[in-house]
Every structure is written in C-alpha cells, then in structure tokens.
Amino acid sequence: MSPLKCVIIWLGSVFLFTMTFTTLFALCSEQWFYSKISAHTDFIQENTWDNIYMSILFGGSALVDIFLIFVIAKFFAYRKQAAR
Secondary structure: OOHHHHHHHHHHHHHHHHHHHHHHHHHOOHHHHHHHHHOOOOOOOHHHHHHHHHHHHHHHHHHHHHHHHHHHHHHHHHHHHHHO
C-alpha cells in the first residue's frame, strides 16, 4: 500500500471519529445522562462527572466507528467480489 493511501485512510478514520463524536455530543443531552447515572448514586463532583461523560462519548463514538468501518469494509469486499 502506498504511503498516500495510508494517509488518506488515516485522515478518513480521524474525520469519521470527529464527526461521530460531534454528532453524539450534539444529540446526547448531558442532563439526561446525569439524571440516569445520579439516580443510582449520590452527588457526583463536577470533575468526576466530566470524566464520566467524556468517557461515555468517546466510547460510544469508538463503538459507532467500529460498526461503520465494518459495514463499509464489508460493502467494498462484496463489491469487489461481485466484480469478479
């Protein structure tokens, strides 16, 4: 694989992660998450909550990206096999 192709794949994956994280951040209400988690615990300090919330968003973004990359790879593999 050429270096340019590696860079393009890397940039694509970074762009996908950034877009997924931004979308989750915009759609997932911090207050909703806080109400769900604090219902089972006592008061959560602000810095602890920030770590929890960002970890949820990063983990969610990673899981969505894994799924999307899997689907895209399967699509290209199917397309390549169908072309034979």
